């Protein structure tokens with residue numbers, strides 16, 4: 337943004353805490369392993385969606401509504417390429433049309449009903465759904481390049497948060513809340529150094545103290561043995577890449593948060609943590625099957641840490657949301673310079 341471009345306004349709290357989403361984005365709606373042959377119900381900003389994996393392993397997304405009597409398709413079963421509704425067994429295919437009715441009389445035609453379908457992609461361990469109109473082909477999908485990379489150990493968990501998504505992204509952009517997580521030794525003493533803003537992205541650069549340094553093979557044990565940890569300065573960058581979040585702490589850790597806002601008072605998200613093995617150049621000379629075995633054996637080893645952090649954050653966000661609902665006009669105080677640009681971006685996107 338040029339220095340002469342006027343900044344869009346910071347929304348009022350009442351606008352911000354009820355702001356909608358920009359549907360023309362790819363949202364992270366499920367982890368791949370959650371979508372098996374049984375349909376899964378997800379909600380993206382008020383739209384109920386049935387996700388399912390067909391007999392060929394392909395994932396599809398349909399409006400979660402049987403065209404017959406409007407019950408939830410997600411309570412049905414997968415039959416070949418279609419979902420068979422739980423009630424009368426009508427089969428609805430990936431195009432959203434009825435492909436079979438088990439009790440149709442000879443000579444009776446299938447009704448020409450059609451329900452909404454959504455473009456979905458399975459990439460980097462997650463199911464991404466495009467919530468807008470069109471196929472989303474020209475809309476960038478953030479992706480998690482570390483998910484399949486042999487040099488990164490992945491862990492993931494879900495966030496189910498009784499609050500508007502603005503509270504969650506502000507929590508993730510305001511690194512001064514390391515205080516809340518002191519007992520988990522996540523990071524400490526963050527100082528905001530610089531903020532970069534682009535039309536759909538905000539990067540907040542902090543300098544922080546990290547407890548972990550993953551530079552020798554045995555240093556991985558710091559992840560399990562707190563006495564081995566030593567505070568040392570590391571750059572901590574957090575980025576709002578609308579509608580998602582990405583961060584890095586030094587060279588050793590990357591964390592992503594994939595947002596799936598459900599309603600103005602409910603946000604689901606996925607938190608994905610990567611520990612880098614980049615420093616272990618000797619490991620990289622070993623055969624790929626062995627490196628894959630190392631990666632797979634350590635998969636989800638940070639799950640307990642993530643769940644602990646999420647519990648603490650969600651408890652705070654629930655209180656923020658409750659306080660807003662109790663008095664939507666009451667203003668708070670803010671000193672973190674990264675928050676106003678985040679609020680502007682939320683508002684701008686909600687209007688597009």
Ligand code: FES
Nearest residue numbers: 402404405421424
């Ligand atoms: S309601 Fe779905 S088949 Fe009748």
Ligand SMILES: [Fe+2]
Nearest residue numbers: 513517645649
């Ligand atoms: Fe946190």
